[in-house]
Every structure is written in C-alpha cells, then in structure tokens.
Amino acid sequence: MDIVINTFGDVRMIYHEGIDPHAIGRPTIRRGSHVEPTADGYWTADLSPVDGPVLGPFKTRSSALAAEVAWLGKHWLNQ
Numbered sequence: 001m002d003i004v005i006n007t008f009g010d011v012r013m014i015y016h017e018g019i020d021p022h023a024i025g026r027p028t029i030r031r032g033s034h035v036e037p038t039a040d041g042y043w044t045a046d047l048s049p050v051d052g053p054v055l056g057p058f059k060t061r062s063s064a065l066a067a068e069v070a071w072l073g074k075h076w077l078n079q
Helices: 061-076
Strands: 003-005 011-013 034-037 043-046 054-058
Touching: 034 061, 043 061, 054 061
Parallel strands: none
Antiparallel strands: 003 011, 034 043, 043 054
C-alpha cells in the first residue's frame, strides 16, 4: 500500500482495511470509482468521481477492482 504525504501534510492513500486511516489523523474519505455490473453480466470501473475513465468490461468483479486500484495508483495517488 502506498501512502503519499504532500508538503502541506495532507495524506492521500487508496483505502485498504489493513491501515486504519484514523491512526494518521482525521480522515476525509471519498469514493474513487463505482464498480458495477453491466446489463450483459460483465463489470466496469467508472472512475468519474476522480475525473477518470470508465474501465472495462471485465469478466469478474475482482478484475474490475484490480484495474480500479491500478489506475488510481498510477493516475490519482500522486496528484
């Protein structure tokens, strides 16, 4: 897991239950995407909450979640 702290002391991370965000301050948690099923039984990761694309379709929800985390790590985490 990556945790980024900027020069102002703001912390940014992709939420994971392995770290309690309350342990490092008063968290503001917001949604990074919407992982949802499609009408034909596939999955997409809609990253519009962070001004990103819609990824997919994926055969499994876990594949969509993995793509979501990878995209957030590459394009959002270090902003």
